Amino acid sequence: MSEKTIDRSWIRREPGATPRLEYGADYNPDQWPREVWDEDVRLMRRAGVTVVSLAIFSWARIQPAADVWDFEWLDDAMDLLHANGISVDLATATASPPPWLTTAHPEILPVTRTGETVWPGARQHWRPTSAVFREHALRLVDAVATRYADHPALVAWHVSNELGCHNIYDYSDDAAREFRLWLERRYGSVDALNVAWGTAFWSQRYSAWEQVLPPRLAASHPNPTQQIDFKRFSSDALKDYLVAERELLRRITPEVPVTTNFMIMNETNGMNYADWAAEVDFVSNDHYVLPGEQSRDELSFSANLTGGIAGHRPWFLMEHSTSAVNWQSVNLAKQPGELFRDSLTHVAHGADAVCFFQWRQSAAGAEKFHSGMVPHAGEDSDLYRDVVRLGETLRDLAPVAGTSVTPARAAILFDWESWWASEKDSHPTQLLRFRAEALDWYSAFLDAGVRVDVLPSAASLAGYDVVVAPVFYLMPQDTADALRAYVEGGGHLVTTYFSGIVDENDHVWLGGYPGALRELLGIRIQEFGPLLEGDTVALDNGTSGSVWTDRIDLEGADALVRYADGPQSTRPAVTRNTVGAGSATYVSTRLGPRGLAPVLAEVLELAGVESELPEPLRGSVELAVRGSADSEFWFLVNRTAEPVRIDGIDGEVIVRSVRDDGPALGSREVLVLRRPVTSTD
Template sequence: MTAPLTSRFPYAKGSDGTRRLGYGADYNPEQWSREVWADDIRLMREAGVNVVSLAIFSWARLQPTADTWDFGWLDEIMDLLHAGGIGVDLATATASPPPWLTTAHPEILPVTARGETLWPGARQHWRPTSPVFREHALNLVRRLASRYADHPALVAWHVNNELGCHNVYDYSDDAACTFRAWLRRRYTTLDALNNAWGTAFWSQRYSDWEQLLPPRLAASHPNPTQQLDFKRFSSDALKDHLLAEREILRELSPDTPVTTNFMVMPGTKGMDYADWADEVDFVANDHYVTPGPQDRDELSFSANLSSGIAGHRPWFLMEHSTSAVNWQPVNPPKAPGELARDSLLHVAHGADAVCFFQWRQSAAGAEKYHSAMVPHAGADSELFRSVVELGRTLDALAPIAGSEREPARVAILFDWDSWWAGEQDSHPTSRLDYHREALDWYSALLRLGHRADVVPAHRTDLSAYDVVIAPVLHVVPQPLAKELTRYVECGGHLVTTYFSAIVDENDHVWLGGYPGALRDVLGIRIEEFGPLLDGDTVDLDNGTSGSLWTDRISVTGTDVEVLAGYRTGTYASRPAVTRRGTGRGSATYVSTRLGADGLTVLLPELLAPAGVTSELPEHARGLVEHVVRRDAEHRYLFLVNRSDEQVALPGLTGDVLVAPRTEGDGLVLAPRQVAVLRQSAS
């Protein structure tokens, strides 16, 4: 597999020159008077902060008018941070254009599918394809890079900020023009495009490139392949902006690594980060917990996927929250211990830097109720004391810096095309939730005490895994179908689910019966889908129940075993879960949504042929998550108490880097506590 250039990770250095983990936050000194700045540096040193992201939303301060510039304040704060031993991840400040620019050039503003303009007053009010915006943004980048390339505080460049968070889909005339050019490169000829888009349907055949548009508001459902291509194009348009800024930074500041902060979490599916990863010198991610029954499972899942995107090499946690956020309907604070546990779980999954939004909690603006390292209450607060304690913990974990996340035996494939296409309109159900199905499998594995990797479907060497789980892998081009089949024939154990392998890369159905692209290797054939109405469930004869979906399965192979059947519903007495053995390998199909509860029942039977067993004692499974990082000499075992109860872990060996209470020959994890052991790699 191809891995991003994470060898250029901007490691913090201790006083003896050795690597240490990064620790810090977004820092917005322009929100505060200069009198506060000295106090900020003092408190950062007290907390152990060694890196901050600077100037993210500073364009209007750096360029107050079209013809004036003000770098004096940034010069001053860069010097103060350097004097305090704090490195700077310097942003290009292009995330939100200043009022003078949008007033002079309203044509840079994004347009919705309904033709509505998104006006200034919030952030990210710019079109990714606007040549006018690009010109002004790159002018700013060039000035910043020219001025600060050699500043001793600079450790990394931070392109824009959360690219696509609010402007991923723009339907403007600029977007239409660039979309046509993108389509020309993809298809070359109109005949090829018409074939890919299936334009024989509904009299949509195009006779001129100028007739092509983004999927704007239409009288009915827009062409599905047009929609899918527009999603691909929109991700590429943002990536193209990333590349445009990056090239200037590499030209003027070649020795400083460049990144941008991804947002690997459920609500941000518009950017194909697996595709972007090779374009940055190290992967960085922002993550915020969404409260709910699977909240910490989702945190672990997203951190795990960030590691997969980074090729299991170290990555940078650019933002998360010390406590409450401000943008959910209700924003509860974190419980005691959660600030450290959330942070260290990211570290367990490969983060070599832990940073928050933001350093000092704002007194004004839309995010004034978003928590920070220094809260409104000031340094004399439980929250800041927790921040200081986390700094000490990260300092104790300095030996793990540079270690890579050790691969597991089980992988869950994650695929942006399947996420995009599988949730489009005009499908058997509009209730399908791709991310949730993948998370359910991950949650079930956590409950059973298994380690698993979450990896991009098209960037992964499947042969490295004993078991590969591909939930709702809806889009399966021919090369991927061949790779999955070869994986099984070579002894791997594949598990896939309903609505998988249904279409090719053009969103055309594989004909001859579902799941077309994998029908032979699975040894089954489905003539018709059986989606379930809201509230309807079916019982299986293994004691579980399914929702959302059922399939009318016919077994076509003599070597197919029925692991579970439907006991109720339209397909009662028909197979619900099948497995076809092929030599040392197998291919399993799960035809209904079992949820994390049902999958916890089913998974032991699916993992057994591969001999995959938990490394945790039975009483700790589901309560403790274990993750391993390693370097040439050591394994670093992270033990994360996911529960609100004490958990004893006897019989563990190794040097304790982060120490809970010991009891006899083992450890005792308090609620929400994390332990880290260093063991020999041999």
């Protein structure tokens, strides 16, 4: 079969199989005696489990010595799962090298920025650029893929696990050598590198490639462009490893789709997943909630961004937690309703699989206090009963399977390189947090009851009436040109403090800030005004700002809001410039979701974007929409801890949460309605 005719966009199913939402977990049978496995599959069937990720950390079991292989246990597990109607997303098992390999080849171990070796004892102790590691890992991949290529349980390949979670930045000699080669491909010559890195500063000029190093421990701040390029290189190095495994798997099993679990969540930022997405057959993601005021919105934001990276096609939620995790300073159990709400929020934003780490909670090891689908308390537990109920709910949601996320009229752009670059050292403030500002805007949209898509920065802006580009510090000319074309064409752009400041090499756009966006925004800033931690400034619309202020001079823009006190008192705080058929708004301080509300309301009104929700639901309920040619599925997610009456929305109930006192969306719960597609003719 020609590769062009192979559809690997989702896990393999039997021809003619009824679409469904997949449900399951990481499964680690090698942690348990054989008699437990039969109990596992019984409980899986009761819970409605359809797929498990298998053998993720099993390298030492599969290959206990360099020339010794043990597949009998894995054969048994694969056969048992298949006999019970459970599919397998089979891992290549390369995530953690076994002790025999690190003993024989300690040169595969990563090295920290300060020169310390990362020793075995945990996981992911390997260098992404190690040729020795790759040789042994690909040998394992070849053996696993060859053995199970025709196994009927196999529906997808799971490359490694959470690539870069612990080893994204390696400063070893292997990394230094590969970094130089990467730089030579990027710049072509040492002279071009010197220009890009600005090495005239601090006598850093290089005269030969072998002089160039990763940004190891230095006497002061390492070269800023060197730091950004090392982040780019590190992401590319792991992507190259992913591709190496993928290509071997495709050669052996061309019809089996390949994925790997991204970590689009919280502050995980080392891997440029927008760049990686094209290298997998379908996008998968792991997500874990951090406690805090915006924790529920952050989950929705991450799910939304995952859907945006997936091109609004269905994606696989590979891991989240049924309850507590083990790696936070305080590990809180989930409240009633959170398991249901968290899972279905991912589905609302495009997940066609809901899976957990892990199936059975471990009895030993570092993750023994991380929750599972079967907790330490066993089958007779509230948690397992909730797991069974969730499986029933996902079966009820089968009509949603295969549908795409319906695009919103507003978008928030997300740029990994601006994230990396904006939070470096030697900047006006170390208090700025790129993702926090983006999340503030997302929460402000949810508070207004307005759907918004979260998209990678290179995505098409066609069809979006409002686009927010927060903290776009790194602004190549082509990005600035695209934003200008968007505004001139009638779009309404909003950007924020510390945007448009530098080009792709971290060189300042001269002439005054915001550099590449000055003309579009119609403002000029001579000097930044960062705020000390804990300081705030009042604005004349009754809100207050933190982290940042700017001394803005108007050059065509209008002042919408001014500072009421502080060093910029009476100066513009929020501005708008009319350009072509559109507008460009600038917000010069961190306002938080509540402070952004009046600014956002003005922009939405100007763009003619309104909430699709009835007035009483706005802010309390999040709306996400998936759809097919003839139906839309409205996911209504209760953002609060109180019941919310659902009135004024028609549709067939697919999944509902109803309290005894009348139609209501219960605390932290979800309602899914099927509605006919409204004609736009």
